[in-house]
Amino acid sequence: MKPENHALVIEKANPHNAEFFFDLSEQKALLITFQGDWILANKRPSIRALLKQMDSATAIEQITFDTRGLSRWDSALLICLTKIIEQASQKNIHLDGTGLPEGTLKLMDLASTVPEKKGARKKTGNRSFLFQVGSESVAFYNAFLEGLGFVGEAFAAFSKLLGGKARFRRSDLMRIIQDCGIEALPIVSLISLLVGLILAFVGAVQLMMFGAQIYVANLVGIAMVRVMGAVMAGIIMAGRTGAAFAAQLGTMQVNEEIDAFRTMGISPMEFLVLPRILGLALMMPLLCLYADLMGILGGFIVGVGMLDLSMVEYYNQTKAAITLSDLWIGLVQSAVFGILVALAGCLRGMQCGRSASAVGDATTSAVVSGIVSIIVATAVITIITNVLGI
Secondary structure, three states: OOHHHHOEEOOOOOOOOOEEEEEEOOOOEEEEEEEEEEOOOOOOOOOHHHHHHHHHOOOOOEEEEEEEEEEEEOHHHHHHHHHHHHHHHHOOOEEOOOOOOOOHHHHHHHHOOOOOOOOOOOOOOOOOHHHHHHHHHHHHHHHHHHHHHHHHHHHHHHHHHHOOOOOOOHHHHHHHHHHHOHHHHHHHHHHHHHHHHHHHHHHHHHHHHHOOHHHHHHHHHHHHHHHHHHHHHHHHHHHHHHHHHHHHHHHHHHOOHHHHHHHOOOOHHHHHHHHHHHHHHHHHHHHHHHHHHHHHHHHHHHHHHOOOOOHHHHHHHHHHHOOHHHHHHHHHHHHHHHHHHHHHHHHHHHOOOOOHHHHHHHHHHHHHHHHHHHHHHHHHHHHHHHHHOO
16 A cells, blocks of 8 residues: 555655654554654654544554665654554554564563553652741751761760770871872962962052052061961862862762771771871961961062062061961961861761762862851951950
């Protein structure tokens, strides 16, 4: 039977386009003819007209196929056949698959072997504003409790360290100290030097209006030693080392290495977290001192090169402006920042899921948590020092 006698052409273009025809014979058999390339990358016709006729027709008793004009096919053909088979099963129409390409029926049977479980799909609906606020509040409360428990475990591990009972390798601590210390000097040097330059430039613009360029040394010296040196070193380490801690522990979580430690009776808090907290807490004051020096050097370059101040004059003014209390405040802040960054990185790493994307999320969360904790701690310490009059 020729399709053009009674067939409806859904789409017809060049020979490589996907197209099909269907024809209802007098023997109540529907012949469906496929032609062209039925592949996902190709343009394909809609089968709505065919499904509509199958739904409205009452005389169809059998469906046959003609695929002699079919060139190439992939899952695009299977999708079309699936819709036809579903419609035929609803109408109790017999399906004759002898004209289909070899292997299609086996693939269709394989796809329909296990039916979709009802309720398996995730249901999404419009949630009210109060529901979202409540969900976020509960999630924040649970995260706060989990973080508080992690801090408690870290404190317990540190107590064991003071008692000489903590179990970790000293070589790991030395490696972490090297990674957090000398290997971080290049980026700390660059950022701190530029921060000192920026502070000097900003101060010089205003102070030159009053002929008080010499006080640029006071501005840069006090700002770097008291706050900015510790803050910039902390932010650098949050983006560099805190993220590395989260990625390392997160990868171990994915590979189930942390579960293996627990199985062997080794505490991951003592073996993995404690050396990282100690290493970063010990190195941060030294990095802060180095950042202070580089920031003052940046101000020195601006003062001598732009404001025509002598080197001795700038040095004496800086020495007179900085006090020992300013130095100790910066060092204490840097030690606190080191503990916070290490805790944030290790916490997010231990909370990591079991996939590669979860490791990326943990790394991002560690950086954000570390920077936020640094800013909050800076505000708290500033208020405390102001109240104490330091």
